[in-house]
Amino acid sequence: MMEVEEGNFDEAYDVYACMQCGKCTGSCAVSLRSDLNIRELMRIAILNENGELEKHEEIWDCTSCGICTVRCPRDLKPAEVIVGMRSSLVEGGTIPITVRDALESVGTNNNPWGRPKSKRAEWLEDLDVKVKNISEGEDAEYLLYIGCTASYDPRIQSVSRAAINVLTKLGVDFGILGEEEPCCGSEPRMMGETGLFEMLVEDNLNLFDEFSISKIITLSPHAYNTFVNDYPECAKRLKEDDAEIPDIELEVKHYTQILEELIDDGRLDGEMMNEFSETVIYHDPCYLGKRNNIFEPPRKILNIIPGARCIEFDRREDRSLCCEGGGGRMWAEGTGTGERNSIIRVNDANRDEATVIAVACPFCLSTLEDARATAGYEETMRVMDIFEILDEVLK
Amino acid sequence: MDVIVCVKKVPDTAEADVSVGAGGREINKERLTFAINEWDNYAVEEAIRLKEEDEGTVTVVTVGGKDKEDILRRSLAMGADKAIRLDMEDPEDSFVLANVLYTLIKDQKFDLVLFGAQSGDFNSGVTGVMVARMLGISHAAMVNGIEVLDGRTKTSRELEGGLNEIYEIKLPALFTIQTGINEPRYVSISGIRKARKKELKVMTPADVGVTEVKPMLSLEKMYLPPPGKIAEIIGGSPEEAAAKLASLLKEKGAF
Ligand SMILES: Cc1cc2nc3c(=O)[nH]c(=O)nc-3n(C[C@H](O)[C@H](O)[C@H](O)COP(=O)(O)OP(=O)(O)OC[C@H]3O[C@@H](n4cnc5c(N)ncnc54)[C@H](O)[C@@H]3O)c2cc1C
Numbered sequence: 001m002m003e004v005e006e007g008n009f010d011e012a013y014d015v016y017a018c019m020q021c022g023k024c025t026g027s028c029a030v031s032l033r034s035d036l037n038i039r040e041l042m043r044i045a046i047l048n049e050n051g052e053l054e055k056h057e058e059i060w061d062c063t064s065c066g067i068c069t070v071r072c073p074r075d076l077k078p079a080e081v082i083v084g085m086r087s088s089l090v091e092g093g094t095i096p097i098t099v100r101d102a103l104e105s106v107g108t109n110n111n112p113w114g115r116p117k118s119k120r121a122e123w124l125e126d127l128d129v130k131v132k133n134i135s136e137g138e139d140a141e142y143l144l145y146i147g148c149t150a151s152y153d154p155r156i157q158s159v160s161r162a163a164i165n166v167l168t169k170l171g172v173d174f175g176i177l178g179e180e181e182p183c184c185g186s187e188p189r190m191m192g193e194t195g196l197f198e199m200l201v202e203d204n205l206n207l208f209d210e211f212s213i214s215k216i217i218t219l220s221p222h223a224y225n226t227f228v229n230d231y232p233e234c235a236k237r238l239k240e241d242d243a244e245i246p247d248i249e250l251e252v253k254h255y256t257q258i259l260e261e262l263i264d265d266g267r268l269d270g271e272m273m274n275e276f277s278e279t280v281i282y283h284d285p286c287y288l289g290k291r292n293n294i295f296e297p298p299r300k301i302l303n304i305i306p307g308a309r310c311i312e313f314d315r316r317e318d319r320s321l322c323c324e325g326g327g328g329r330m331w332a333e334g335t336g337t338g339e340r341n342s343i344i345r346v347n348d349a350n351r352d353e354a355t356v357i358a359v360a361c362p363f364c365l366s367t368l369e370d371a372r373a374t375a376g377y378e379e380t381m382r383v384m385d386i387f388e389i390l391d392e393v394l395k
Numbered sequence: 396m397d398v399i400v401c402v403k404k405v406p407d408t409a410e411a412d413v414s415v416g417a418g419g420r421e422i423n424k425e426r427l428t429f430a431i432n433e434w435d436n437y438a439v440e441e442a443i444r445l446k447e448e449d450e451g452t453v454t455v456v457t458v459g460g461k462d463k464e465d466i467l468r469r470s471l472a473m474g475a476d477k478a479i480r481l482d483m484e485d486p487e488d489s490f491v492l493a494n495v496l497y498t499l500i501k502d503q504k505f506d507l508v509l510f511g512a513q514s515g516d517f518n519s520g521v522t523g524v525m526v527a528r529m530l531g532i533s534h535a536a537m538v539n540g541i542e543v544l545d546g547r548t549k550t551s552r553e554l555e556g557g558l559n560e561i562y563e564i565k566l567p568a569l570f571t572i573q574t575g576i577n578e579p580r581y582v583s584i585s586g587i588r589k590a591r592k593k594e595l596k597v598m599t600p601a602d603v604g605v606t607e608v609k610p611m612l613s614l615e616k617m618y619l620p621p622p623g624k625i626a627e628i629i630g631g632s633p634e635e636a637a638a639k640l641a642s643l644l645k646e647k648g649a650f
């Protein structure tokens with residue numbers, strides 16, 4: 001990713017290689033219900049018409065699901081071209097007000113939710129178990145990185161508490177950063193705030209170094225993705241610019257990968273659980289699936305739960321339907337009309353007679369919970385994070 | 396049009412737990428975050444828009460220590476041309492502050508001076524108006540629209556009850572800006588970095604010729620209002636709380 005001055009899209013993204021085949025638009029998660037047409041935006045990039053980007057409000061509709069990049073036959077990165085376009089809008093200062101406020105909040109409060117830093121650890125209050133706080137000098141093998149949404153959103157906070165209960169029960173040696181936990185920068189990066197992302201990478205790597213953190217478990221696939229795929233490249237670039245970046249290698253895992261390891265080591269199995277008499281359908285998050293090819297671990301966990309009848313969506317794994325929660329969409333309404341993907345998703349689950357939609361991402365949980373209420377499935381269906389399911393069934 | 400904008404760095408207290416410090420004259424600031432006063436952000440944006448429409452310069456001014464410079468850098472990144480920090484403790488009393496700002500501003504070249512309508516910390520809303528009086532120029536408070544005419548402005552100000560008042564005001568003048576007059580642009584981190592090249596002048600009170608004036612107010616004591624005796628917090632689950640509230644309303648004759 002680099003900052004795009006007017007006229008250098010080609011250098012940054014090799015856009016002249018685009019043959020306008022339209023496979024990107026054909027696979028786009030939102031093009032059916034919004035003006036977003038990624039092939040058209042590629043053409044704008046090719047023709048260098050990026051002085052007119054303000055007119056293309058739909059640039060903010062992209063959920064950064066990444067499927068266009070996965071499917072481009074020319075190995076281009078159309079999803080990154082959108083980030084570049086947003087970046088030039090951010091530099092010009094004319095961006096949707098809600099996006100502006102989210103970015104300003106990251107700058108002042110270290111979270112995009114406009115909530116004070118001093119309340120980041122409030123979700124801990126209802127918890128019975130004692131958690132190590134690495135920022136207070138306690139040692140732990142892993143940092144459990146909670147993330148902004150699971151720290152502040154009342155519905156998602158329950159996942160953070162479930163994570164603590166489950167990991168404690170399973171004897172994982174972990175700690176948190178509490179109020180000192182920073183924004184990982186994934187959403188600011190996707191909203192095009194390159195400079196802010198770089199600042200977060202520099203600050204966060206120094207923070208991890210200060211507390212000797214090298215192994216991280218994330219709740220969110222978005223945090224996982226940015227730590228694994230964006231941090232190393234960004235750190236390298238910053239070092240070349242003489243920024244003070246510590247030499248640390250991070251070993252980052254999404255929590256479903258850690259749970260899979262515990263299963264493989266014989267430390268987690270069905271005998272440790274009560275019956276879960278539900279029909280469970282798993283929704284692949286884009287940032288775990290499409291972007292990182294992690295399909296197996298969540299399924300492996302669900303499959304060992306006694307009593308659970310695991311079924312699959314027709315659109316699953318790398319064809320999973322994006323919930324529209326990523327890419328800054330939590331803070332941008334979007335121009336789209338018609339049925340939201342999350343509604344289509346809960347309707348599909350209902351048709352398949354699922355009683356629980358299992359998710360592994362805070363944004364998926366948030367969008368699908370909303371859709372479940374809107375579509376009227378409050379009595380018949382639950383949307384649960386895998387950590388919440390385990391918290392419920394573990395003896 | 397040359398515009399001077401006075402800006403202040405204030406704590407964000409919207410949701411934070413505010414507590415009074417041991418001395419009883421200050422709030423505890425350690426866990427608060429600070430940013431440019433919201434009203435002042437609108438004032439800077441307005442100044443830049445006026446400059447973009449017409450020619451001219453925008454100068455931002457703050458009174459305070461080095462830790463206040465970030466709001467000046469941010470304003471420079473937004474599009475201001477010059478910044479001045481008057482290096483002295485921010486006076487507690489608005490009259491003293493107004494006198495300091497007057498002394499600084501009177502020697503600058505300007506057509507228009509903008510203030511925020513009030514500051515988010517003390518919400519007093521008097522500094523700008525006092526400075527106008529000291530400068531001997533026209534002023535309007537709570538301004539929510541400015542149109543530049545020849546040597547004058549058409550200025551709209553917000554009154555109680557949702558009324559607007561429109562004045563034609565001769566320049567030079569001083570306005571205190573109400574939020575909502577515009578939509579302030581986003582200022583990116585790389586924009587702030589690039590703005591490091593712009594001029595930020597640090598002046599001392601002696602450079603400006605600040606004279607000592609007696610404060611009109613002094614802060615005696617700060618305390619959180621004691622909770623009212625009549626207020627009752629209804630606890631329990633949303634269902635329980637709603638049932639309790641309904642029965643209370645019935646009992647007190649609300650239906
Ligand atoms: C609508 C309204 C309601 C009021 N309600 C009350 C009330 O309920 N109770 C009460 O006691 N009084 C009230 N007052 C009156 C008022 O409280 C005072 O007279 C007061 O003491 C002013 O001080 P201040 O320091 O907070 O600055 P303000 O006058 O609020 O300062 C506003 C502006 O001054 C500039 N400025 C401030 N500091 C700096 C700095 N360091 N450097 C550069 N520029 C700066 C900025 O542009 C800032 O936006 C009210 C006034 C109004 C107009």
Ligand code: SF4
Nearest residue numbers: 018019021022024072
């Ligand atoms: S899929 Fe790739 S080559 Fe085809 S139009 Fe999209 S960006 Fe261009």
Ligand code: SF4
Nearest residue numbers: 028062063065066068
């Ligand atoms: S990242 Fe997803 S939503 Fe964005 S343009 Fe590509 S396919 Fe469409």
